[in-house]
Amino acid sequence: MAEKPVLTLYNTLTRSKEPFAPIDPDNVRMYVCGPTVYDFAHIGNARPVIVFDVLFRLLRHVYGEDHVTYARNITDVDDKINARALRDFGKEIEDGRLSLNEAIRRVTEKTANQFHADIAALGAMQPTHEPRATEFVQPRGDGKVDMITLIERLIERGHAYQAGGEVLFDTQSMADYGQLSKRNLDEQQAGARVAVDAHKRNPGDFVLWKLSSPEEPGWESPWGRGRPGWHIECSAMSAAYLGETFDIHGGGLDLIFPHHENEIAQSRCAHGTPVMSNVWMHNGFLQVEGRKMSKSEGNFFTISELLHEEKFGGRKWPGEVLRLAMLMTHYREPIDFSVKRLEEAERLLAKWPAGGNPAEGRVDESVRAPLLDDLNTVAAVQALHALAQCANADPLMLPVFAASAELLGVLPKKAEVSKALEDSIETLIQLRLEMLKAKNFAEADKIRDDLAEKGIQLKDGKDPGTGERVTTWEVRR
RNA sequence: GGCCUCGUGGCGGAGUGGUUACGCAGAGGACUGCAAAUCCUUGCACCCGAGUUCGAUUCUCGGCGAGGCCUCCA
Numbered sequence: 191m192a193e194k195p196v197l198t199l200y201n202t203l204t205r206s207k208e209p210f211a212p213i214d215p216d217n218v219r220m221y222v223c224g225p226t227v228y229d230f231a232h233i234g235n236a237r238p239v240i241v242f243d244v245l246f247r248l249l250r251h252v253y254g255e256d257h258v259t260y261a262r263n264i265t266d267v268d269d270k271i272n273a274r275a276l277r278d279f280g281k282e283i284e285d286g287r288l289s290l291n292e293a294i295r296r297v298t299e300k301t302a303n304q305f306h307a308d309i310a311a312l313g314a315m316q317p318t319h320e321p322r323a324t325e326f327v328q329p330r331g332d333g334k335v336d337m338i339t340l341i342e343r344l345i346e347r348g349h350a351y352q353a354g355g356e357v358l359f360d361t362q363s364m365a366d367y368g369q370l371s372k373r374n375l376d377e378q379q380a381g382a383r384v385a386v387d388a389h390k391r392n393p394g395d396f397v398l399w400k401l402s403s404p405e406e407p408g409w410e411s412p413w414g415r416g417r418p419g420w421h422i423e424c425s426a427m428s429a430a431y432l433g434e435t436f437d438i439h440g441g442g443l444d445l446i447f448p449h450h451e452n453e454i455a456q457s458r459c460a461h462g463t464p465v466m467s468n469v470w471m472h473n474g475f476l477q478v479e480g481r482k483m484s485k486s487e488g489n490f491f492t493i494s495e496l497l498h499e500e501k502f503g504g505r506k507w508p509g510e511v512l513r514l515a516m517l518m519t520h521y522r523e524p525i526d527f528s529v530k531r532l533e534e535a536e537r538l539l540a541k542w543p544a545g546g547n548p549a550e551g552r553v554d555e556s557v558r559a560p561l562l563d564d565l566n567t568v569a570a571v572q573a574l575h576a577l578a579q580c581a582n583a584d585p586l587m588l589p590v591f592a593a594s595a596e597l598l599g600v601l602p603k604k605a606e607v608s609k610a611l612e613d614s615i616e617t618l619i620q621l622r623l624e625m626l627k628a629k630n631f632a633e634a635d636k637i638r639d640d641l642a643e644k645g646i647q648l649k650d651g652k653d654p655g656t657g658e659r660v661t662t663w664e665v666r667r
Numbered sequence: 668g669g670c671c672u673c674g675u676g677g678c679g680g681a682g683u684g685g686u687u688a689c690g691c692a693g694a695g696g697a698c699u700g701c702a703a704a705u706c707c708u709u710g711c712a713c714c715c716g717a718g719u720u721c722g723a724u725u726c727u728c729g730g731c732g733a734g735g736c737c738u739c740c741a
Binding site: 226231371396443447473480533629635638 | 669670671672673678679680681688689690691692698699700701702703704705733734735736737739740741
C-alpha cells in the first residue's frame with residue numbers, strides 16, 4: 191500500500207491546523223449539519239454544502255471511495271416548520287381537510303426536494319447518509335441511536351433534569367462545557383443578554399425536550415407528548431451513522447455556539463466519552479455585494495433564484511459558475527458574493543476544456559497539494575487553470591485536467607449538440623470557407639455572426655502543414 | 668459589555684523578517700481580411716500609528732474599519 195498523503199485541517203477545537211489522522215482509515219467518518227427544511231435554501235446555505243462536498247471528494251480520493259462515510263442530516267422538526275405549515279395550509283387545517291402533521295409533511299417534502307435539486311445543480315455529490323430528524327425521535331426498530339433514548343441516558347447520568355414542562359441539559363454538570371467556543375459561562379453573564387428563565391438551574395441550560403400542546407406536533411415520550419430541542423437531533427443521527435466518536439464535524443461558523451457546543455455536551459455526557467468528533471470545521475460567512483445578506487437590504491438570494499431567475503445582475507447563473515465562484519475564496523474566509531466575482535468565474539470556466547474523461551487521468555499534484563493543506567481551493571483552482579491551459583495546448587493532458595477538475599467538482603460538461611445541428615454547422619463552415627476563398631467577407635461574416643447568435647463560436651486556425659485555414663467550433667457555455 | 672475572525676494592487680487572492688506569487692480585468696504587441704481563441708510584453712499593493720530589529724507587508728502593542736457569536740440565522 192502506498193504511503194497516504196498527509197492531509198492537514200484547521201480544527202476549531204484547537205484553533206490550529208493539524209495533520210489529520212482518522213480513527214479508522216478504512217472508514218473515515220464525517221458529519222455536516224444540513225438544512226432545516228422550512229424554506230428555499232439561500233446562497234449562504236450553499237457554502238457549507240460545496241465546501242464539505244470538496245472535502246468529501248478529497249477524503250474519497252485519499253482513503254478510497256468505499257472508505258469514507260459522509261452523513262448530512264435534514265432537520266424536518268422545528269418550530270419554524272410548524273409556523274410555515276400553518277401559514278401555507280392554515281385554511282385546510284382549520285377546515286379539517288388536512289392534519290397539521292400532513293401539512294408539515296408537505297412543507298418538509300417540498301423544501302427537501304427543492305434543496306436536492308438546488309445543490310445537485312451546484313455539483314454536490316449525494317452524502318452516504320441523509321437521515322431525517324423525524325425518523326430519529328423515538329426508539330427505532332433497527333437499534334440505531336434515537337433522541338429519546340439519548341435524553342433518558344442524560345437524565346440517568348445526572349446531566350439533565352425536568353422542569354417547567356421541559357427536559358433541560360444541566361450545563362453545570364459538565365466540567366469542561368464551553369471548550370469549542372472558548373466560552374466561560376460565568377463571564378457570559380456579564381453581558382446578561384441571556385434570558386433568565388425561572389425554571390432553569392443555570393441560564394445557559396438548554397432544552398432537550400419540550401411538551402407540545404394538543405395542536406402542536408409531538409411524539410409520545412416518558413415525559414409526555416412533546417418534541418425535541420434544537421441540538422439533540424445531530425447528537426442522535428451522528429451517533430446512529432458514525433458512532434459515538436468520529437473524525438470530522440462540519441458546519442457554518444454561526445453554529446459553533448450554541449449548536450455545536452451543545453451537541454458536544456449532549457453526546458459526550460450521554461456516551462461518557464472524552465471526545466465527540468476529533469476535528470471541528472467551520473466555514474466562514476457570506477456577504478452579498480459587500481453587505482450582510484438580509485431580506486431588508488434587498489440582497490437576499492436563494493440558490494434557485496440565482497439559477498433560474500434574472501434577479502442577480504439581471505441574469506441567470508449556471509450552477510458551475512456559482513460553485514467555482516465559491517471555491518475562489520478559502521472556506522474559512524468571509525466571502526463577498528458579487529456579480530464581478532461570478533463573471534470572473536464564468537470567464538475561467540469558459541476557457542477550460544470540456545469532454546475529458548476523469549477516469550483516464552490522474553489528479554495532478556499541483557491541484558492536490560493545496561487541497562491537502564486545509565482545503566486551499568483558491569490555490570487549487572489556480573493550478574487547475576494552469577492545467578487547463580496545458581490541456582488546451584496538448585490534448586494528452588486533457589484526462590489529467592479532467593481528473594483534477596473532478597476532484598473539485600468543477601469539470602466542465604460537454605455541451606449536448608444534436609447530430610442534425612452538428613451537420614448543419616459543418617455545412618455552414620464549408621460554405622463560409624468557400625466564401626472566404628472568394629473574398630466574400632460580408633457573407634462569410636454573416637454566417638459566423640448567425641452561428642454566434644445561436645451560441646456556436648467559430649475559431650479559425652491554420653493547418654500547420656499546408657497553411658490552409660481550418661475552422662473549428664464549440665458551444666459557448 | 669464579553670468572546671472570536673479578518674484588513675495585500677481596479678477585482679479575486681497566495682506568501683514571506685530582507686530580493687514582493689498568481690489569476691481576472693486594463694494597456695501594448697504578434698497572429699487574422701476583420702473577429703474569436705491563443706501567445707508575448709507590461710503598469711499597479713501589502714489600513715494607520717508606535718515598538719522590537721541592521722531591516723517588517725510579515726512579529727508585539729494601540730487605533731481605525733469590516734464581519735461573526737453571545738437572541739434555535741450556514
